[in-house]
Amino acid sequence: MHTLLNILVYGAVTSAIYAMLAVGFTLIFGVARVLNLAHGAFYGLGAYAAYVLTIDLHWPIFPAAVAAVLFVGAFGVVMERVLVRPLRHSALAVLMITLAVSLLFEQAMFILFGSQSRNVPSFVSYTLTYAGLDISGQRLLTLAVGIVVLIVLYAIIDGTRLGSAILAISQDREAAQYMGIPINRMYSVVMGLSAAVAAVAGVLTAPFLTVQPTMGLLPMIKAFSIVIVGGLGSIPGSILAALLLGYSETIVAYSPWPAATEIVSLLAVLLTLILRPAGLLGKRAAF
């Protein structure tokens, strides 16, 4: 019973983090066809920005968190504008430039902060005790904010003019352009949005995960895996896959062989590619 409850709660928290990472990644791919290898850098940058604002500049945690998210969003917009846009004619060049950005981020953090891990204070010190189970408030907050962020994102895409434009571009870029949708500006907006959502995940998890230069790599690999399993470009697909992977990893972590957690996502990717390459909810056939 105890284990079951643990799995239920921790699986939900993990899934929420994964979903926030994967949704932004799949959004920018669906709209701009950009495979953004700097997505992990957005996540890491969010955590480091929160660290600098709270520890070095002594900001209170909540304004610091908001500022960090806005900063990373702006960083995403600038990156799209300055580095990605001039190279858009070649998919490979775009891939390489996002890779270069993530390398630059990692190295910059190494040089500025060193390789040791940093601590960010918790947002809430409260710990929930229920049925003999201790859950830190920070994790619950992550879960709650994650759900809110996903709902807001869904409302934006489903209910606003901006969202209609995003959907239009992802369905048919040229047609959308002929309808007068400013493609380039939309790319910047979506990159900024995707960066901000990744930063929310980074800021929220910073207090209970390690903040160090290479922190972006593993979450990004998880985001890749989720997006492949859910279907490239499909937002409901990546949320579903995030739940699936989040929970299966948590279950494996409580199994007799917890070390196998890392292999779950690889196995899921291989199975998806063999059985259903388009992903769970991907519309476009991948062949």
Place this chain on the structure above:
Amino acid sequence: MNIPNKARIGGLAALAFFALVPLVTQSDYFIGVLTVCFIYGIWATSWDFMSGLTGRENFGHALFIGAGAYTAAFLGSRFNVNPWWGLPTGAFAAVVCGVIVGVPTLRLKGPYFALATFAAAAIAQRSTRIFWEYTGGEEGIPGLSPLIGSHLAYYYFCLGALVVTTIVLLVLARSSWGILLRAIRGDEAACQAAGINIAFYKIVSLVISAAFAGVGGVLYADYQLAVTPDVFSVVLSITIMIMVYVGGMGTIYGPVGGAILLALLPEMLRAFGEYRLWVYSLVLIFILFFAPGGLIAPICRRIVGVRR
């Protein structure tokens, strides 16, 4: 093969230069640095054979390198196998990895191959920590017995391996096989319509590329007399890609030059030491924006006077 005489002479001159270096320098350290450069050359050119020719970028070349290195080290340290067995078994292990990653992903359009290779190499690196009883975890497997005792002899052995790799891959790239790969890069749909089994060609090319990378991995393990999880690292895969970019993608010989140049660069710029990757990334951004064809291959072409 239709190679201009100037290109032949240039290649031989470069070979002669590296063959004569040990006569000039007495420094054991410098010989070691150059040996590593040659191994990087093998990795870069084998990456280029699959990814440069077909345009399907492999983000996890380190997977094959690590598979080769760990197989050789594991057999050598556990079963005391003669180190020479490391070369074929390492290549075989890399080929198996190539099949596992390539078969499901190379049938598909889209970025699946790039994503899967990236993820596979990263997970392989984590696995070395998970299965630490067999892989030695963070410390890796130290104390391998050397392939060739003398450093100088090993230098020539690696130079020879690089030359053989480059020639084999150049011949393949210029054969009808290589032309097909380039055609796949140009227009997959047209190739498919012409009745070419493009998945087969891409998978076999990946397997060839993986085999050479695996051999390079074994050579690296035998140079260091140890393996660590770093041979699987994302940084290594990316370093190799940047070397290929600097050399000129799809030219096979260019990446060899790019690898030797970039592997020597930190030695030349000692001051940059820990900023090595920072310099590399800036070099990459510079090349993407200002020299999309790379540096080495276009310069060679200009000297020899051929256009493509």
